[in-house]
Amino acid sequence: MRTLLGISVLLASLVAVPSPASAQAAPTYSNPVSAGVVDTFPDPTMIRARDGLWYAYGTQNPVFNSKGEDGERILPILRSKDLVTWEYAGEVFTPETKPAWHNGARLWAPDIRYVGGEYHLSYSLASGDLGLATAPTPTGPWTDHGDILPAATQSSCPTGHIDQAQFTDVDGAHYMYWGSYDTICVARMNAEATLVEGTAKQIARGRRMEGGYVVRRDGFYYLFYSDAGCCSGSFSGYQIKAGRSTSPFGPFTDDEGVDLMELTGKGAIVVGANGNRWAGPGHSGFQTDLSGQDWLVYHGISTDDPDFPPIGGGRLAGLSKRPLLIDRLDWIDGWPVVRAGAGPSEGAQPAPVASYEVGGAFGEGTLAGWRAEGGGWSAKTDQDAHGYASHAGPGTAYLATTGRTRSADVRAQADLRASSGAAGLTLAHVNGNNHVVAWLDKDRGALVTDVVIGRSRGEQVTALPAGFDFGAWHNVVAELRGTELTVQVSDDQLGDAIVEQRRTIPRAAARSGSVGAVARGLADADNVGAARLYTPVTRRVPAPKPGRLLPEYSDEFDGTAVGPSWQWVRGPAAGVKVADGVLSWPTQNAELYQATNTASVLLRDAPEGDYTVEAKLRFAPAQASQQAGILLYENDDRYFKMAHSALPLERGNGAVLQMSEFGKEGERPTTTPPIAVANQPMFGGPAAETMWLRLSYHHDAANDETEVRAATSRDGERWVRNGVWTLPAKDKLRIALVSMNRAGAVAEFDYVRTYRD
Structure with missing residues (x-):
């Protein structure tokens, strides 16, 4: 998994990278920048302090497990002179100084600011409250200010009350953004930025949406957020996306103009997995180096070493290792994107400018x-x-x-x-x-x-x-x-x-x-x-395009029955018919998920080498769990899926999200005990009644891994490229269709086309 799917790595290497001096003399760094210092550093936030050094703060985690420490540090702190070489600088709280009002809750997702001559570090309680600690220096001593999110404000925001981030506007007013699973809210703070006041406004909602962080640039407010799930090791589907607005209260829209409050998936992907070692890139902070180049501060999960053993005598199980990553953040056509779209970096990269000329x-x-x-x-x-x-x-x-x-x-x-x-x-x-x-x-x-x-x-x-x-x-x-x-x-x-x-x-x-x-x-x-001054990168890495059509692996459904190139698993499915150039398939009360493999699957062979499968689908699910789409299928317990799925909105009073669901199912052997069959999604761009779905296959021969990237479109022209899922290569994949989970909807496939990549 050391190559980006298709030609992306080669193209990424051609993107001009700004340098303040000779390219030969430019310093470099490699992710994770926390390597050798701490084992993990989830949900990072960062600030350049008045002493001229950078400080990073992370979620409570077992940061020294590899050194034999069977416990956690509470909001650990790192310090650096150059943004890439870090040292441990302490923690915000110890078990002895942890305030009693926390009631033993773990502390998550700190956010650091400088307000009125003090450092303001807000944090989340796993139990669902927001705290604030202030200090005269970036390492303390810290004074805790208790719960800063009043019950009345909580009641106006139907979300998990975590993952907060402060923002100060041009008029000096302070705002707090927070939310998790599946809504993000905003409310004003008091003049001292020590208490959230007033009624919260919902500004974004989506499946597992969380981790909001706002940056203002060129007249727009950009809301960075993550979706799909942070913490499932190499099955983590986290991606960072963005919406923008002309007001801190929204409405925020993605790069296709979709309001982040709409009950559908969202585009404007800032960074997602690209097929190298990094899975689940997410929960971002922000920095600007001394040349003016912006950097995304975030965590990722190494597929080489994704999971902790049980911690604290088994008290904490299932934790993923999420070290600290940084990568260049470009602004192209008004939208933020990491490394011009090349994704998380692996190997030597030009370092931030961290010293003055x-x-x-x-x-x-x-x-x-x-x-x-x-x-x-x-x-x-x-x-x-x-x-x-x-x-x-x-x-x-x-x-x-x-x-x-x-x-x-x-x-x-x-x-x-x-x-x-x-x-x-x-x-x-x-x-x-x-x-x-x-x-x-x-x-x-x-x-x-x-x-x-x-x-x-x-x-x-x-x-x-x-x-x-x-x-x-x-x-x-x-x-x-x-x-x-x-x-x-x-x-x-x-x-x-x-x-x-x-x-x-x-x-x-x-x-x-x-x-x-x-x-x-x-x-x-x-x-x-x-x-x-830095030189901005102004063009994205070109997206790979499908090559020539492979008719022998395609079907326009021009006949009157399912053709002989297709085979059924648990079929034929009831109600399937082919007429007028469409394969019509009612959704089944059946599933293809972990140990429950009852759904019918319609299969055909896939070509050798790299290829892209594309399907045009008309589908209007009205009930949660209805889904239809395409698969690259090895067996019932190993496959990749790109589906239009109807999924419930948590705390949504029955509201249903129309999602582009890019999932993978397979073994997850790195957990304790190993998980025989795991299944997790990423989420792509906006869904629509008529959609175009793509899955692109690549075999990473150097690491003997299967890489699959998804893309979706609502018009067949403009595509939202999703991240990359990987699995160790085993048996050959086949092209497949499904229509399942809950009866009552009908999937209509106009065609399935396969292209050589």
């Missing part, structure tokens, strides 16, 4: 290597920022790097605060009479950019939200690409800028130069630096 973090509490233009600068330290630069004095003073950026296209940033006057970030800096500056101007209550060329100045002013705390640290990022300048102010660089300003500057000002801090009055600066 010029600049630094004042980590030694010294201003060595910086040049002051004007007086009043000194070095100070505190427990969170460690070293930082502080200014106190009259007039305007600069503290600039002695070196210059090599390129005019740069991403500069600084952490700033101003007790009085203003604190700023200067870039393209030659001297006080030639530079570009972004001010947090307390006197004007605004973000002010100023382009200074000799005696010429050009200001642009954008008001900051009412109540903006200039005395707390905020991050200011300025990206200069050509003559286009974009400045964002945020608390934590997590895709939730409080304010953004864009402008075009004169070409004479768009130059390489120094970077630095600038101050009027009492102001502080830290983590001041610049790196060459």
Whole structure:
């Protein structure tokens, strides 16, 4: 399973990858980035802290099982200088410090933010409540604030009350997103972001939907979420998908315009399994490196080592190992996608840019290597920022790097605060009479950019939200690409800028130069630096297309009976007929699931080599469990299925979801005890009464594995490509049709066509 189905790996290798320097000298990383540090790190979230380091937080899990520890760490913490080399940095709670109100519940899915000068870590209780702990540093000490989701808010959101993530909007308002199995909700928080208030609004629902996380970009709010199930080892069907809206309250739609509240599957797949070692990629966080390149932070399950043994003397059984992964997140045609659609990475990849070309973090509490233009600068330290630069004095003073950026296209940033006057970030800096500056101007209550060329100045002013705390640290990022300048102010660089300003500057000002801090009055600066601006990837990896039609393995159903190329298992099924170019098959009260193998299966041979099977299906199930579709079938206990399935919505008062269900069934030998026959789904794009279904077969000879990818379409032209299921190769697969689970609907197959890949 070390090759992507078909030609995807080759195509992925051709996608241009941005590099701040020579490609030969670029550092690399390999997933999982938590390897050798912890055994697992589920549901990761990440932040760059005021000390200039990155911190990651994960779900309570047995992170040191391989080291002989038969227990769990409660919300474990990792720390890194470069996003790829990590060390263990502690845990949020220990058994001794765990608050009594948890009542022994396990703690899941933390989310980390920086609010009002403190680190806010929200978390879920397995029992279904949301907690909050705050701390002055990213590793504590933590103060717990109890349950932050009132009963009245819970009652307006029919979901599992877990998997929360905070978001701060441009007006400074705070929101909380949460939900699991099968609805995601949102509600406002109080001004301090310590309590969820008001009535919750449902914004998304789907089969096993959970793990919502919102990022704002280019005027849209993007809701990242996972569906299909996180934790079944190599049978985990988790994928990350996205919807977008022009409001934090929705409506959110996928890339085909389907509202995430519609009772159907959804597209806009950000990342899914691609046929290499990673199954179940899901539950995402978000980071941006120093070049401006975004990265998806998520977990995956290695099919080489997917399952823990029973933990704690058998108290915890069936846990999957879900280590920490990161991969480049591209934005193509307005939609996020990992590695241009190539999926989770395996092997060496270009690493995030984690060091400035010029600049630094004042980590030694010294201003060595910086040049002051004007007086009043000194070095100070505190427990969170460690070293930082502080200014106190009259007039305007600069503290600039002695070196210059090599390129005019740069991403500069600084952490700033101003007790009085203003604190700023200067870039393209030659001297006080030639530079570009972004001010947090307390006197004007605004973000002010100023382009200074000799005696010429050009200001642009954008008001900051009412109540903006200039005395707390905020991050200011300025990206200069050509003559286009974009400045964002945020608390934590997590895709939730409080304010953004864009402008075009004169070409004479768009130059390489120094970077630095600038101050009027009492102001502080830290983590001041610049790196060459990333080059965005703008084209997706091309999707494989079926080749020539293989008529001998296809059927247009032009006759009056099922043709001789087909054979029945437990058939012929009652009511099947062929007429007017359609095979019509009423659904059966029968099943093909684990030990229950009572449904009829209509089979025909498949060709040698790689191929794609496509069927056009008309099907309108009205009751839960009715399904029809195509299979690649080895036997009753080993197959791959792509079906239009009607599935119940949990807590949906009888509502039924129309789903594109891509399932696999087979042995799962890595559990304790081994599972003889396991079955789990992935979920594809939106379903419709008329659908086109595809299953693509590939034999990974190097690992002797069968790889199958699914795709669905509602018009036969635009396809949603699903992830890849794999099983060890055994006997030959055959092409199959089913119509089953519950009587009362009729499946009409217009054709079955097989193509050479």
